Amino acid sequence: MAMQVGLKIWRYDARTGDRALKEYEISAPEEATLLDCLDIVKDQHDGSLAFRKSCRMMICGSCGMRMDGGAVLACKTRMYDIAQAGQVPVISAMGNLPIVKDLVVDMEPFWQKMRSVDPYLQPRYDQAQERENVVQQKTMDVIHKESLCINCGCCTSECNSLESDPDFLGPAALAKGMRFVGDPRDGATIERLEKYSEAHGLWDCTRCYFCNERCPKGVDPRDAIAKLGAEAMKNGIDRDMGAKHAKWFVTSAKTTGWLRETELVPKTQGLVASIKEVKFAMGLARKGKVPPPFPPHVAAEIGESRALFDLVKAQGRDGALGIVQGEKALGRIESHHEAAGGRDPYNEPDSAPRPFLPSEREGSEEAVSQ
Amino acid sequence: MEAMHDVLVVGAGCAGMRAAIEAHDRGASVGVISKLHPTRSHSGAAEGGINAALGNTAEDSPEKHAFDTVKGSDYLGDQDAIEIFTREAPGDIYQLEHWGAVFSRNDDGRLAQRPFGAAGSPRTVYAADITGHVLIQVLYEQLQKRMAEGMTVHEEYFAFRLVIEDGRCTGVICWDLLNGGVKLVTGKSVILATGGAGRLYRATTNAYACTGDGMAMALRAGLPLKDMEFMQFHPTTMYPSGILITEGCRGEGGYLINKEGERFMQRYAPNALELASRDVVSRSETTEIEAGRGVNGSVYLDLRHLGPEKILTRLPGSRELAMTYAGVDPIYAPIPVRPGAHYHMGGVEVDNWGLSEVEGLYASGEVACVSVHGANRLGGNSLMETITFGRRSGQAAAEHALSASAGNGAGEAARADAERWVKSILDNTEGERPWAIRDELGQSMLENFGVFRRAEKMEAQLGIIEGLSERYERGVVVEDKGEVFNSDLTQAIELGYLLDLASCMLQAGSARTESRGAHSRPYDFPDRDDENFLKHSITRWVGDGPELSYREVRMTQWEPMERKY
Numbered sequence: 001m002a003m004q005v006g007l008k009i010w011r012y013d014a015r016t017g018d019r020a021l022k023e024y025e026i027s028a029p030e031e032a033t034l035l036d037c038l039d040i041v042k043d044q045h046d047g048s049l050a051f052r053k054s055c056r057m058m059i060c061g062s063c064g065m066r067m068d069g070g071a072v073l074a075c076k077t078r079m080y081d082i083a084q085a086g087q088v089p090v091i092s093a094m095g096n097l098p099i100v101k102d103l104v105v106d107m108e109p110f111w112q113k114m115r116s117v118d119p120y121l122q123p124r125y126d127q128a129q130e131r132e133n134v135v136q137q138k139t140m141d142v143i144h145k146e147s148l149c150i151n152c153g154c155c156t157s158e159c160n161s162l163e164s165d166p167d168f169l170g171p172a173a174l175a176k177g178m179r180f181v182g183d184p185r186d187g188a189t190i191e192r193l194e195k196y197s198e199a200h201g202l203w204d205c206t207r208c209y210f211c212n213e214r215c216p217k218g219v220d221p222r223d224a225i226a227k228l229g230a231e232a233m234k235n236g237i238d239r240d241m242g243a244k245h246a247k248w249f250v251t252s253a254k255t256t257g258w259l260r261e262t263e264l265v266p267k268t269q270g271l272v273a274s275i276k277e278v279k280f281a282m283g284l285a286r287k288g289k290v291p292p293p294f295p296p297h298v299a300a301e302i303g304e305s306r307a308l309f310d311l312v313k314a315q316g317r318d319g320a321l322g323i324v325q326g327e328k329a330l331g332r333i334e335s336h337h338e339a340a341g342g343r344d345p346y347n348e349p350d351s352a353p354r355p356f357l358p359s360e361r362e363g364s365e366e367a368v369s370q
Numbered sequence: 371m372e373a374m375h376d377v378l379v380v381g382a383g384c385a386g387m388r389a390a391i392e393a394h395d396r397g398a399s400v401g402v403i404s405k406l407h408p409t410r411s412h413s414g415a416a417e418g419g420i421n422a423a424l425g426n427t428a429e430d431s432p433e434k435h436a437f438d439t440v441k442g443s444d445y446l447g448d449q450d451a452i453e454i455f456t457r458e459a460p461g462d463i464y465q466l467e468h469w470g471a472v473f474s475r476n477d478d479g480r481l482a483q484r485p486f487g488a489a490g491s492p493r494t495v496y497a498a499d500i501t502g503h504v505l506i507q508v509l510y511e512q513l514q515k516r517m518a519e520g521m522t523v524h525e526e527y528f529a530f531r532l533v534i535e536d537g538r539c540t541g542v543i544c545w546d547l548l549n550g551g552v553k554l555v556t557g558k559s560v561i562l563a564t565g566g567a568g569r570l571y572r573a574t575t576n577a578y579a580c581t582g583d584g585m586a587m588a589l590r591a592g593l594p595l596k597d598m599e600f601m602q603f604h605p606t607t608m609y610p611s612g613i614l615i616t617e618g619c620r621g622e623g624g625y626l627i628n629k630e631g632e633r634f635m636q637r638y639a640p641n642a643l644e645l646a647s648r649d650v651v652s653r654s655e656t657t658e659i660e661a662g663r664g665v666n667g668s669v670y671l672d673l674r675h676l677g678p679e680k681i682l683t684r685l686p687g688s689r690e691l692a693m694t695y696a697g698v699d700p701i702y703a704p705i706p707v708r709p710g711a712h713y714h715m716g717g718v719e720v721d722n723w724g725l726s727e728v729e730g731l732y733a734s735g736e737v738a739c740v741s742v743h744g745a746n747r748l749g750g751n752s753l754m755e756t757i758t759f760g761r762r763s764g765q766a767a768a769e770h771a772l773s774a775s776a777g778n779g780a781g782e783a784a785r786a787d788a789e790r791w792v793k794s795i796l797d798n799t800e801g802e803r804p805w806a807i808r809d810e811l812g813q814s815m816l817e818n819f820g821v822f823r824r825a826e827k828m829e830a831q832l833g834i835i836e837g838l839s840e841r842y843e844r845g846v847v848v849e850d851k852g853e854v855f856n857s858d859l860t861q862a863i864e865l866g867y868l869l870d871l872a873s874c875m876l877q878a879g880s881a882r883t884e885s886r887g888a889h890s891r892p893y894d895f896p897d898r899d900d901e902n903f904l905k906h907s908i909t910r911w912v913g914d915g916p917e918l919s920y921r922e923v924r925m926t927q928w929e930p931m932e933r934k935y
Binding site for chain 2: 013014015029031042043044046047048050051052053054055056057058059060061062076078100101102104106107111114115119120121123129130131132133134135136137140143144147148149150151180183185186343345346348351352353354355356357358359361
């Protein structure tokens with residue numbers, strides 16, 4: 001069965017700078033993806049349309065682009081519901097990367113950042129052993145999501161921090177960094193954490209979570225950045241203002257059970273820098289926005305709060321393992337299988353028949369012989 | 371004239387990257403060209419795993435691996451090559467693990483191994499069901515490390531001609547996709563690692579990029595192709611997209627059932643059942659479907675009995691693919707699958723070091739035919755071949771380059787000639803668009819040269835290919851006249867490759883009057899004929915068409931026996 005699909009595509013010629021929003025109306029099979037539709041446009045309507053493609057099965061990462069302003073993998077985006085709703089989506093190139101032509105962006109800035117995190121294992125052992133390293137699966141599971149990254153650039157396209165600071169390492173490169181920091185076979189953990197904590201590094205993430213939202217593979221780059229932060233703090237790498245800021249939240253909650261905001265600025269920026277903020281603080285104080293710093297307000301039952309911190313540490317969750325992660329990872333996407341408890345796959349109205357061997361068929365003798 | 375690189379690698383999938391790493395580590399200056407960014411290569415879509423006799427899950431040995439491979443090849447594999455392959459595979463796996471490959475583990479922390487089709491022992495090392503992805507990533511990581519040490523990667527360079535001077539290969543002519551323009555890239559040794567040609571078929575697991583570029587370039591440069599009639603049909607490709615669902619699903623215990631629920635494989639392979647060799651399973655499915663026991667031209671791959679936990683931990687990628695492209699959650703419903711074109715056993719004829727007939731020209735991976743796979747490849751053997759023979763060709767190419775002189779500069783004339791040819795394509799405004807020819811080729815190949823082959827259909831297909839080639843030669847219209855990212859141009863050139871290769875395959879297939887491995891003729895020649903056809907077909911392009919001859923299979927210790935699973 002065929003369906004009619006409308007698309008508006010931002011055409012772009014980087015040489016002349018000409019831009020134009022062109023509308024196309026095509027006929028496509030009902031199972032068509034956005035990538036299939038673009039192919040039909042290119043074959044039958046306008047051969048000059050440029051976009052990248054290869055595997056058409058969500059693994060090569062070629063076809064990242066924007067649909068109605070958000071990054072998608074074209075091959076993962078089924079068009080049926082969109083077309084049925086009469087929606088004519090606007091297709092454009094990914095954000096935060098220079099456009100080469102139409103939907104093709106220059107990925108070099110993306111790869112340059114990837115290279116800058118030393119994206120290869122630096123073995124813990126000098127001498128190669130005869131056989132494989134022995135590593136428990138549970139230990140490797142820490143970097144399961146990071147190792148799913150297909151370098152499509154969807155996260156980079158949507159990163160708000162990159163938009164204001166093009167030098168920010170960005171979600172993909174940082175997730176790649178976590179893939180090595182979390183690998184027990186890597187011997188450069190401290191050096192990596194130092195490097196990733198520098199200016200334009202992991203503390204420049206604004207935690208908008210757009211990367212998690214847009215990643216087509218469930219890598220959850222923001223979670224990877226959080227894990228890097230936790231590992232950095234655990235290893236005492238906390239010179240960056242972002243680290244100090246986060247650290248004060250922890251210290252404050254642990255010691256008094258409350259966030260002591262009055263001390264937050266000096267603890268983050270340092271005493272000297274915060275003197276510059278005195279005038280601003282006075283203004284806040286006049287409006288009753290600054291609680292008196294002394295004596296600090298201590299929560300009742302503060303022992304419980306402190307016990308929680310001890311518990312997390314005893315469980316080894318004071319680093320990456322303590323980061324509560326989303327469950328969008330590969331295969332769990334829209335799984336709902338827990339919620340479907342009690343569902344019997346063999347006895348629903350349209351269930352496929354229960355499997356049986358021909359030799360189990362009643363009265364069957366010819367079955368096994370052939 | 372100075373060569374740009376000692377070793378030039380064309381293609382950057384698993385074989386190309388492994389070759390480049392080896393050549394670099396042996397002291398050669400290395401350039402890599404690839405029509406995609408390296409991590410976009412289709413090796414990354416491999417799912418199930420990579421075979422090496424590590425013996426981590428059950429006792430195993432390279433000899434057992436070799437025998438399974440020889441038997442799987444229907445005795446057409448070259449046994450000396452297979453022995454090298456299975457002997458060197460374990461070391462290559464350990465190397466990948468030391469580089470950081472994120473493989474799945476056993477309870478004791480060693481590399482896990484799963485059962486695979488036609489394997490006498492569980493020897494398939496894997497990373498859930500994204501093994502190819504993990505390998506591509508680790509190889510590109512190592513490539514990036516070497517890029518900092520001077521290796522050059524020319525991304526999105528589309529190679530379309532070999533430079534051969536005085537019987538030696540000294541470079542390739544490329545179209546620079548990103549910037550436009552016909553470029554010459556030279557090397558003292560050249561390694562082809564351009565992959566397969568699955569795009570010959572409408573139903574294929576292969577990426578859009580798999581258009582047989584390397585085979586076709588070599589063919590037109592006068593080199594012999596070997597065993598071109600053997601195209602493997604993978605038994606579990608999804609309906610309707612043709613997207614691969616890994617053999618690992620059956621390795622983990624999945625069933626194949628027909629529309630009645632019957633596990634029909636018992637009637638075809640009573641011992642191995644679903645884990646028989648791929649050619650056997652594809653034929654069984656096709657027989658079921660033709661007998662009317664299929665659903666929409668497909669059968670079902672049933673994983674329901676495995677339960678959510680196993681599916682989510684061992685086969686998460688397959689579940690995601692099934693949900694996205696077939697609208698089926700395998701926890702609750704079986705996946706509709708059918709045989710689809712998957713892997714070309716044939717390719718550029720090379721020796722055990724990847725060396726072709728021409729000095730300085732090597733090939734490894736799917737583009738090459740060593741031959742390890744013979745008439746039928748075992749699942750998990752192709753990833754291993756890319757690594758082991760990629761490494762070997764990288765080593766041999768480096769050794770050659772370090773003692774060879776540069777070419778004498780014939781490349782520039784070849785480049786200018788190629789530039790005129792490209793201009794003539796771009797200037798052409800009369801004729802049809804390439805896509806109709808492409809679609810007709812894909813559809814007719816599937817109908818006439820698929821799982822089962824009939825003399826009259828192959829005859830008809832030869833005529834169809836001739837007709838399509840004529841239409842193509844008359845000139846197709848490339849609508850994009852620009853320089854920047856002109857994929858309209860490269861796709862038109864790729865179509866020419868596919869047409870050349872199709873005619874080679876049909877000629878070799880018609881002449882092989884027997885059934886062996888993936889070449890099955892149940893209606894006129896149902897049996898294997900070792901007396902006349904225990905030999906490789908060799909195809910050369912002579913004048914304006916392919917010419918066929920044969921070459922002996924290299925045997926060591928295994929005499930052909932009846933093949934039963």
